Amino acid sequence: MMAENTRAEEDGRRGVIVVGHDGSSGAERALKEALEIAEGAGAYVEIVRAWTIDTAPPGTLFAEGTVAPVAEVDDAVRARLEKDVAALVAQHPSVSVVCRATLGHASEVLLDAAETARMLVVGSRGRGGFAALLLGSVSDQCVRHARCPVLVVPPSSRGPGRRGRP
Structure with a gap:
């Protein structure tokens, strides 16, 4: 029975499209893109936001002179993520969506979340780094x-002389 449950969980996981979301355009x-692909593929979407001490929402790390538990900060970051994506998610009512926030470096968090996923979707550039690079570090x-x-x-828009999708 345990093997069957594990297999069912793995099969369900293969139907997930993981997408990284840091709040950038x-x-x-x-x-x-992830929502549109999921709609056509019958998959669900897991929206993942990694956070660090530097990127946690203001006021979430400390409360009354003590450090907040990681789970509480995860909850605050996830609530912010849900707010950030609500309008776009609402445009795809047939797609099941789960939001997750995790402490860690973005690439490590995304790679872990997508370990058995059907697909991982990321933007070419996020909030950090050098704007001139075509591909960000994450x-x-x-x-x-x-x-x-x-x-x-x-x-x-990918600049003059290059093809970009509208």
Whole structure:
């Protein structure tokens, strides 16, 4: 019986499309693509936001002079994520969506979340790093190390002389 439950969980996990979302415009485009793919594939979407001490929402790390438990900060980050993606998710009512927030470096968190996923979707550039780079460090690490297909969604405009999707 235990093997059957594990198999069912694995089969269900293979139906998930994991998408990274850091609040950037690139993450919004990645989420839109993930939702559209999930709609056509009958998959569900897991939206993942990694956080660190530097990126946690203001006021969530300390309360009354003590450090907040990681689970409480996860909850606050997840609530912010749910708010950030609500409008776009509402445009795809047939897609089941789960939001998750996890303490850690974005590429490690995403790679872990997508370990047995059907696909991982990320924007080509997030909030950090050097704007001139075509591929950010997180998307680069995901492409190099993911165990599933990775879709890197480019920005809406890729500059003069290049083709970009509207």
